[in-house]
Amino acid sequence: MQLSIRHETIYRYSAPQAYAIQQLHLTPRAEPQQHVLHWQLNAPGSLSAYTDAYGNLSHMLTLSRPHEHLAIVAHGMVETFTPPQGRIAGKDSLPPLVYTVSTRLTQPTAGITELAQACLPDGSARTKHLMRLAEHIFGAVKYQSGATEVNTTASDALRMGIGVCQDHAHIFLACCHVQGIPARYVSGYIDPGNTDHAASHAWVDAWVRDRDYEGWVSIDVTHARLMTDAYCRIAIGRDYEAAAPVRGVRHGGGDESLSVNVQIIPQ
Missing domain, CATH: 2.60.40.2250 (Immunoglobulin-like)
Incomplete structure (x- = not known):
């Protein structure tokens, strides 16, 4: 596209x-x-x-x-181009373990920890586990434009039950970090199609260990789906503040x- x-x-x-x-x-x-x-x-x-x-x-x-x-x-x-099964190719400037460190916006709380333990195994995950987490976040935090600010933390958005794509991404990252799974923030653009979501968007990359693949998979938590050719990637980082x-x-x-x-x- x-x-x-x-x-x-x-x-x-x-x-x-x-x-x-x-x-x-x-x-x-x-x-x-x-x-x-x-x-x-x-x-x-x-x-x-x-x-x-x-x-x-x-x-x-x-x-x-x-x-x-x-x-x-x-x-x-x-x-x-649509990456097959959301699998992101390319050279990284940093090792995956860099993306297991929590930030001010992704600090875990009891609610984050409970959600992480319910959806993810400890230490590594398959794509199906990560998609299950995205679906839980999608159901627990309703998308509402303007509901939060750029300094809203993952735990605050989860507690309020409303947020935007940035909040969905931060909750996902916080859950992955609790379980020691590398995950990073992605900022960029999306063709919104017929939805009411903004064209400026945020999603995540997470490190998976599937039977036939180990590496990054890109997941749009707000839509609970894998990245397609409707997305343009601008920056990655530990959270919004980095990207x-x-x-x-x-x-x-x-x-x-x-x-x-x-x-x-x-x-």
């Missing part, structure tokens, strides 16, 4: 801002499951490209002149408002 993608992020400030620095994960990863046909990233100021510790194609944006708004636009065309599309700090500017518009058009 070919996906035409446009991601626009606009910050507006109530007073002139003197300085801003933003870390951007807005460029598709170089992986066998996808091929970038063309891609462009537009933003004011200085853009410095680099590859982060997780192998993500990243940029550091620095804007040191006074400004009252900041517009960042990423757009292009990506050809995507966020835009994250940074500023000096001055008063109050801030943010608007994000993502359009995905399959070709």
Whole structure:
């Protein structure tokens, strides 16, 4: 499938801002499951490209002149392929065990531990076990846009019983970590089709030991399904904070408002 993608992020400030620095994960990863046909990233100021510790194609944006708004636009065309049985190929910059460490957003609680023990064996899992966990999370945490914030933890979302794709991913990661199973956060885009889910999306990769395969399998917890060619992968990390599309700090500017518009058009 070919996906035409446009991601626009606009910050507006109530007073002139003197300085801003933003870390951007807005460029598709170089992986066998996808091929970038063309891609462009537009933003004011200085853009410095680099590859982060997780192998993500990243940029550091620095804007040191006074400004009252900041517009960042990423757009292009990506050809995507369905990985067989969700199995992700490609070289990793870090060993799987790196992704067994909990973070502030994925700390286990009694509820997380109970869910993990009910769905997953200890130490390793097959794809069927991980899909069972995704289905349990899908049933326990209803998707509701705007129900949570970027700093909502996995345990808070599970307790409330509502959340978005980011929360589903964090709960899944927390459960895997309880059982010592490597699992990582994925940020990117999805062709939403006829659903009401946002085109900007989050899902997970988990390490499986099936009879005929050992490696990463990519799972969309929000839809309780394996990744297909409807997905474009942007960044991986331990959680949202490591793979966020835009994250940074500023000096001055008063109050801030943010608007994000993502359009995905399959070709």
